[in-house]
Amino acid sequence: MLDPRNLAPERYLAAGQELGVRPETLRRLSAAIIGRDEHDPESWVRGCQVPRRVLEAIGAPLPRLELTETRTSSRDGFQKLLLRTRDGLAVETVLIPLHKQGCVSLCLSSQVGCPVGCAFCATGRMPARRNLETWEIVDQFVIARNVVRASGRKVTGAVFMGMGEPFLNYERALAAAEVISCPYGGAIAGPAITISTVGLVAEIDRFTRENRRFRLSISLIAATDARRSLLAPNLRATPLAAIMAAARRHALARRTRVMLAYVCIAGLNTGEDDARALAELVADTPVRLDLIDVTDPTGRFTPPDAAELAAFRDALSRELRQPVVRRYSGGADIAAACGTLAGRAVT
Numbered sequence: 001m002l003d004p005r006n007l008a009p010e011r012y013l014a015a016g017q018e019l020g021v022r023p024e025t026l027r028r029l030s031a032a033i034i035g036r037d038e039h040d041p042e043s044w045v046r047g048c049q050v051p052r053r054v055l056e057a058i059g060a061p062l063p064r065l066e067l068t069e070t071r072t073s074s075r076d077g078f079q080k081l082l083l084r085t086r087d088g089l090a091v092e093t094v095l096i097p098l099h100k101q102g103c104v105s106l107c108l109s110s111q112v113g114c115p116v117g118c119a120f121c122a123t124g125r126m127p128a129r130r131n132l133e134t135w136e137i138v139d140q141f142v143i144a145r146n147v148v149r150a151s152g153r154k155v156t157g158a159v160f161m162g163m164g165e166p167f168l169n170y171e172r173a174l175a176a177a178e179v180i181s182c183p184y185g186g187a188i189a190g191p192a193i194t195i196s197t198v199g200l201v202a203e204i205d206r207f208t209r210e211n212r213r214f215r216l217s218i219s220l221i222a223a224t225d226a227r228r229s230l231l232a233p234n235l236r237a238t239p240l241a242a243i244m245a246a247a248r249r250h251a252l253a254r255r256t257r258v259m260l261a262y263v264c265i266a267g268l269n270t271g272e273d274d275a276r277a278l279a280e281l282v283a284d285t286p287v288r289l290d291l292i293d294v295t296d297p298t299g300r301f302t303p304p305d306a307a308e309l310a311a312f313r314d315a316l317s318r319e320l321r322q323p324v325v326r327r328y329s330g331g332a333d334i335a336a337a338c339g340t341l342a343g344r345a346v347t
């Protein structure tokens with residue numbers, strides 16, 4: 001199908017030209033569908049000069065996700081959208097208000113459920129149903145952007161940190177990121193898009209090799225293999241040293257700091273020994289470490305209190321000596337925080 005939401009831009013242009021459609025027409029069509037959310041085939045024919053004979057190849061009417069519920073946090077303005085796929089599955093998308101007034105970043109899902117199954121994550125506890133199609137990821141962007149625009153704000157970034165591990169759905173997730181960053185697609189700057197992974201080494205290397213314009217965030221979960229295996233047993237086959245080696249290759253190839261995300265769990269991974277282990281693991285690889293409080297609606301895992309976190313940060317500044325940032329994970333009252341997306345509007 002010639003759906004510009006479902007093909008990486010260069011493949012979309014190539015497929016359209018094979019059908020005899022001019023590149024300018026294809027770009028206009030993509031801008032109408034993704035940029036302005038125009039879905040009336042007559043407007044594509046009249047406004048974009050799409051030959052009528054091509055409508056069937058485009059697949060009109062295009063499939064859509066259905067927005068079933070919108071929730072807004074009373075604490076911090078985070079919003080969560082509950083969307084339904086055509087086969088009846090629930091997908092969640094989070095709207096993250098940024099410090100810059102009127103700007104919003106979107107947290108997109110790439111799978112329904114997640115086979116990685118991290119112990120502290122609601123997505124990991126739900127059944128892993130399937131990968132999302134490229135158009136389903138792009139449609140999250142379009143629908144969430146409509147909500148943002150309706151309130152007079154604008155979308156300036158996107159993070160692939162919602163439900164699922166994007167690198168387990170590499171082709172589609174990266175194609176969606178390309179569509180979202182394309183000037184005649186979502187028109188979001190490439191560096192304003194972040195792809196998050198729990199550390200799939202082959203895919204990190206592929207991402208580096210392909211020289212994608214997006215930012216990479218690697219979630220370490222713990223500083224030692226033993227503790228990581230407790231929190232993410234399905235990842236035990238890949239040692240942290242191998243992940244850091246891939247992170248280092250990425251940092252050196254890009255000449256940048258690689259972003260490491262670290263979910264902080266009281267009594268489990270925020271001791272002084274963890275800070276030391278983290279520093280040893282990272283060594284001289286240039287990184288930025290983002291600390292995120294765990295949010296676990298079951299109460300099994302809790303974030304460190306202020307004293308434990310302060311001691312961990314002190315130890316990190318002594319041992320690691322690299323930038324450490326505390327990342328806010330909001331929308332806890334509407335189950336929109338990191339690790340709480342489970343295909344329902346509220347818990």
Ligand code: SF4
Pocket residue numbers: 114115116117118121122123124125162163164165198339
């Ligand atoms: S934390 Fe990420 S990788 Fe782990 S189960 Fe949740 S969505 Fe999957």
